[in-house]
Amino acid sequence: MKEKPLQQLERIRERVEYVFALAGNPNVGKSTIFNRITGMGVMTANYPGMTVEFNLAVTEMDGRRIGIVDLPGTYALGAVSEDQLVARRGVLQGRPDVVIVILDANNLARNLYLLLQFLDLRCPVVAALNLVDQAERSGTHTDVELLSEFLGVPxxxxxxxxxxxxxxxxxxxLALAERREEYPIIPFSYATDIESRIRRLARRIERKMGDLPYGLSPRALAILLLEEDEEFLAALREQETGAEIVAYAGSMAREIEREHGEKAALILARERHGIAGSIAASVQERKEREKARWGERLWGYTTSFKSGLPIAVAVMGLVFLALFWGGGELASLFSRFWENVVGGPAQRWLESVLGAGTWTRSLVWAVDGLGAVLEIALPYLLVFYVILGVLEDSGYLNSIAFLSDRVMHRLGLHGRAVIPLISAMGxxxxxxxxxxxLSTRRERIIANTLIVLVPCSARVAVIxxxxxxxxxVLPALALFALLFAVVLGAGLFLNKVMPGESTGLVMEMFPFRRPSLLNVLKKAWMRLKDFVYIAAPLIVAGSFLLGLLYESGWIVKLTTPIKPLAEWWLGIPAVALLALAFAFLRKELALALLVVLAAQAIPGIAESSSLLDFMTRGQIFVFALVCSVYIPCVATFAVLWKELGGRATLAVTGSTVLLALLLGGLAHLVLALF
Amino acid sequence: MITEKMEEYLEALFKLSCEEGPLTPTRLAEHLGVTPPTVLDMLRRLEAEGYVRYADTAMGQARGRGGKGVEKGHGKGETGAASRGQGRARREIFLTPKGQRAARTLVRRHRLSERFLTDVLGLDWESAHREACRMEHVLSPEVEEKLAEMLGNPETCPHGYPIPDQNGHIREEEIKPLCDFCVDEKGRIARVEEEEPQLLQYLASLGLLPETDIEVKDIAPFGGPLLVKVGDTQYALGREVASKIWTRKGPAKARRGIGWKGEKRAR
Structure with missing residues (x-):
């Protein structure tokens, strides 16, 4: 599973002259820079952990082809968390010609830590001091030349x-890549007693071992061994000479621990922080500001409990308002446009050209499918993506993560997991x-189950x-509330049932940034592109297929076996259940097909009220409920399989289908009372 | 046998160790208003008596070898290499447990005397401090006890510094889990529970190391997470993580300035 991007990188490497890697702490704007350099669409957001796998792209510069790898944001290159491991693998196995380390000028000391680790690994480094405008505004000035001199890198x-x-x-x-041999890479030396041990170990490694894993320098390997890095300890133990080196390094690490009263890994971390801190202090000048910037003050309000909770509620309210009102307006606008300009004329044209046969009528279904895309899915998706973009880029989700930590704990997760949960709404x-x-498998299973239950934009569009x-509006709100309760209930249940405990939250908190409108729109377009290119054709094809089934009469045979389930248990027409089954491809499909079905099933009526002639309000509610709860689309299924493995995926999928049918049936029973 | 002069040194060392930064002979000399050679001489005597530890050979060599680092650096890295040596070329003085005990007793007597001189005799703070500097060396344990009793076991001296109890225990030095801190309280990380080496290392890579200053900015109610500030960075820490970070309460900032200056002038 981890090999795939690396293999891709190897393929890219054959086509390009150089490979550059982008590295940096989370949320320093790596992906933004990646997008700028490559012109490619990578999602960015103002919160940590957006890029977990790495992104690849090829770009051209002065007539040279350059492969760019966007590594996940990470604080260090250790082996203690997944993001760190992925970044490290990207560097060690991907072997980029240059590592571009992106530093946050607002927080230079902490950011330099990672750069020092790259120097330890003897990677050719170019540093980008990003967010300088923000830093200058808040009174931090950096002497870039001096920093370059201290670090010995551009x-x-x-x-x-x-x-x-x-x-x-x-x-x-590029200059560095071209003249790589001329640039010496000088790692910083540690405190003398540590440094002398590192060198002693490095010398022994050099003497005893031939090729080192990943072509590491002896010094780099020595440091990793002293840090008791599990990956390398395990790799070396398999060799005969390696095992001896490991034993030697172990005795050294114990010596250090005895002298300093702390693990060698900690001493090295402390040293690096010390070096980073003193460099930052000597190249940066800062003026203390009397007044906090608007971002910081607002931020204080959103994280403090008393004002934060009402703000969160207000924000949620605004989101729904924008969805109901903005989406609704757009929908009727698109709908008018479609009826008058495309849909109606197209249907007449088809009938006049091809005559009125089964095939023609099926084609009309396809045209209606396209209409459904425009009228139903697109407006709500558009509004939703813009809102999500603003929430992500402003960094407000951080505050939500902070506020929700306690609740998430009850669900067996911690605050940080709220970010994937909210982005799941996209x-x-x-x-x-x-x-x-997330660090444990338990957390990942719980989080993924909940994510699957969170209505994504496609399901929001359906609702x-x-x-x-x-x-x-009220039934829609009720449905959202019900889904929210389902997510909470599932979390509480899993936390009770699954063995183990939840781990704690450790998350960097970023102050607000003013979202750039352009960026938000771009991001909305990137997300929408996926819908337009993948979902829309699927919907059109699905509509055509369903039309063919319907017009040819096959549909009766297909719906007979599911009739009891649909009509008796869920109380919806059997063909509607068929549409739900189709929605496994894309969730938007469910409603699009339903609308097409309704339009065709009741001939003569093509206005927006047609769905109500086909199904009652209650039926639509049950339909949307089942659609929202049962298995995610095929893409989610595939990625779940990759992340959790087959058994867990099937278990999650199976239980959501059962839950959907159960809830759908119960809703039918309850609604029948009214 | 401990002399009055040695006691002065121990007391100064103890006070300096409460401040930030490494404990170097230079700082000690500055604090006492004497020359560095005098300080070194006294340090040797104190070390011989087992009150301090100073000749840390591993650290001592750092200065010499750090210099060599400069030769290694060439081209663009030169300046960097030079500065790398300086940062850690320092020899620190540590009080041994024996030295700590002696120093705390002195501090207790000094501050008790101050309380007595201001509260009972009505001296001004400045004079009280001068007098207390002499009294601290002559009080017997018995008088010390009676004095504390009469004053009602005060917790702080007139300047607001804590008075150690009979066992030399200082309330402010208490180490408690970070989650027990209040909003806006500052402290310094003492240690991270070691049952979870992964957590320890992860926190270390973020810069949440022992001996790092940390400030609690906000605490979410009902067992919610803490918002803490370390250096330029704010982190959200879950309660269960914060409960594993044992932290020493830092001396409050406002108090520090006045107090030390006053004592320096008194010398």
Missing amino acids: VVPTVGIRGDGLDELMHQA CNVPAVMGTRV MGGVSRYAG
């Missing part, structure tokens, strides 16, 4: 979001991948375009 000030300094950065990286797929930041549009 340093370029950049403002990633505006693209300032990125050309210079790439030129510097799409479940990246959210599932995002759960890799908004179906329930809210036809059955009213």
